[in-house]
Amino acid sequence: MNPSAPFILRPVATSLLMIAIMLVGLAGYRFLPLSALPQVDYPTIQVQSFYPGASPDVMTTSVTAILERQFGQMPGLKEMSSVSSAGSSVVTLQFDLNLSLDVAEQEVQAAINAGGSLLPQLPSPPVYAKVNPADAPVLTLAIESTTLPITTVQNLADTRIAQKISQLAGVGLVSISGAPRPAVRVQANLQQLASYGLNIDDLRTTISNNNSNAPKGSFDGASQSYTINANDQLQNAEDYANIVIAYRNGSPVHLRDVAKVIAGAENDKLASWANMTPAVLLNVQRQPGANVIAVVDSVKQILPQIESGLPGSIKVSVLTDRTNTIRASVADVQFELLLAVVLVVLVIYLFLRNLPATFIPSLSVPLSIVGTFAVMYLLGYSLNNLSLMALTISAGFVVDDAIVMIENITRYLEEGDTPFEAAMKGSGEIAFTIVSLTISLIAVLIPLLFMQEVVGRLFREFAVTLAITILISAVVSLTLVPMLCAKLLRSHAQEEKNQTDFQRKVEGYYQAFIN
Numbered sequence: 001m002n003p004s005a006p007f008i009l010r011p012v013a014t015s016l017l018m019i020a021i022m023l024v025g026l027a028g029y030r031f032l033p034l035s036a037l038p039q040v041d042y043p044t045i046q047v048q049s050f051y052p053g054a055s056p057d058v059m060t061t062s063v064t065a066i067l068e069r070q071f072g073q074m075p076g077l078k079e080m081s082s083v084s085s086a087g088s089s090v091v092t093l094q095f096d097l098n099l100s101l102d103v104a105e106q107e108v109q110a111a112i113n114a115g116g117s118l119l120p121q122l123p124s125p126p127v128y129a130k131v132n133p134a135d136a137p138v139l140t141l142a143i144e145s146t147t148l149p150i151t152t153v154q155n156l157a158d159t160r161i162a163q164k165i166s167q168l169a170g171v172g173l174v175s176i177s178g179a180p181r182p183a184v185r186v187q188a189n190l191q192q193l194a195s196y197g198l199n200i201d202d203l204r205t206t207i208s209n210n211n212s213n214a215p216k217g218s219f220d221g222a223s224q225s226y227t228i229n230a231n232d233q234l235q236n237a238e239d240y241a242n243i244v245i246a247y248r249n250g251s252p253v254h255l256r257d258v259a260k261v262i263a264g265a266e267n268d269k270l271a272s273w274a275n276m277t278p279a280v281l282l283n284v285q286r287q288p289g290a291n292v293i294a295v296v297d298s299v300k301q302i303l304p305q306i307e308s309g310l311p312g313s314i315k316v317s318v319l320t321d322r323t324n325t326i327r328a329s330v331a332d333v334q335f336e337l338l339l340a341v342v343l344v345v346l347v348i349y350l351f352l353r354n355l356p357a358t359f360i361p362s363l364s365v366p367l368s369i370v371g372t373f374a375v376m377y378l379l380g381y382s383l384n385n386l387s388l389m390a391l392t393i394s395a396g397f398v399v400d401d402a403i404v405m406i407e408n409i410t411r412y413l414e415e416g417d418t419p420f421e422a423a424m425k426g427s428g429e430i431a432f433t434i435v436s437l438t439i440s441l442i443a444v445l446i447p448l449l450f451m452q453e454v455v456g457r458l459f460r461e462f463a464v465t466l467a468i469t470i471l472i473s474a475v476v477s478l479t480l481v482p483m484l485c486a487k488l489l490r491s492h493a494q495e496e497k498n499q500t501d502f503q504r505k506v507e508g509y510y511q512a513f514i515n
Helices: 005-009 011-031 056-071 101-118 150-166 190-195 200-210 237-241 292-308 323-352 355-378 385-414 419-449 453-488 492-497 501-514
Strands: 044-050 077-085 088-095 127-130 139-145 171-177 182-188 218-220 225-227 244-248 251-254 259-265 277-286 314-321
Touching: 005 011, 005 419, 005 453, 011 355, 011 453, 044 056, 044 101, 056 077, 056 088, 056 101, 088 101, 101 127, 139 150, 139 292, 150 171, 150 182, 150 259, 150 277, 150 292, 150 314, 171 292, 182 200, 182 237, 190 200, 200 244, 237 259, 277 292, 292 314, 292 323, 323 355, 323 385, 355 385, 355 453, 385 419, 385 453, 419 453
Parallel strands: none
Antiparallel strands: 044 088, 044 127, 077 088, 139 277, 139 314, 171 277, 182 259, 218 225, 244 251
């Protein structure tokens, strides 16, 4: 049975099938996201806790050790490490690859809740986040001003710039770093507090109670009811200074009597600079699967519009752009892929010395690669360094099947058969060889699919992409190549008639050398 016979007998249908593969592949290429590495869910979660004023020893015993005991009971945990520093604790949890990260996040949250009663009174509960290099900021912006306070710049970056950028397609998390948020700082005078019989806890409780926006009730009339609405939240340092802490001898004791109240920053030990000027850093991350190049280009395009709506002294500039290295590396691999295809075509022509015979296998290379793009899109893959490297390597593999097919068909042409007869006989004989060759090449890639850990997940996309390209090349060699041989190749007698004097001399030299 000759699997190529139906395609040789139906050249129009075969051509339309190949055109469909080409069009679907080009459409898939257009929608493939671009990134540096394949999208992989790393089984790592980091838990951060903050306890301002605590020493590293206190953080270790009061926070880190308690959390580690809770996390150690979680199933699927492979490795745990922690770092305790002044006022902060970071616990890194690495889970088994077979454990879903969603399940791991639920277990981490449950462990934090279980240990909450054992922890000291932290300003905020411990927070956790997945650790993934692919989630690193793709673009970092520096917002600076030579006249406005850095807290004002931070507020503008948070309320205006970050919100505008977050609305763009493909943009994920937009975070602000390198600058403290505006805050009111209360510096208590312990001697004054003691003279009034007060302590720090009294200050904390009173300030918290006076800065809450609680319901006020309502007025109920015979036919109408009115809701009382008033905002009790404090807006500035002066409002805080006027808070009544207690009454002594019938006189109120205000916060300003026992403490210095100043408008400052939430964390005065946090700062960043850009171009030797204090600045606020805006980190832009992309959504999973989004094209990193398109995301960065859209952010850069909207920056002039955002800057025009800010005070004149505000300057927004690009501090770091991860796509510079991604663009360069992807461009290099694309050039190498194109160069590999060109070299393959030149080598084929050098040995075959026949334009139709060179054209046929040369067509199978781009067709196999472009068809792979459609399958990559369906599998959720991206154009990255590893997948492009697989396509580059495949340029040498995919042409082998076509060359084997053409060589066998050419042998029958030299024996005197017509192109159609030679295509039918040659393809029927070599079909099983091409199938076995394809299976053997794909079998070599199977061990890559079973590699463990994160490296295995990274190279899985490489192996699958290469296998798909080889498989499509086998299909092209069994369908398009024999059909084109039947249409484009000429009989041996016609080939000898059309030989140039130079070709006859070269062939005579070869025959004399061989004999």
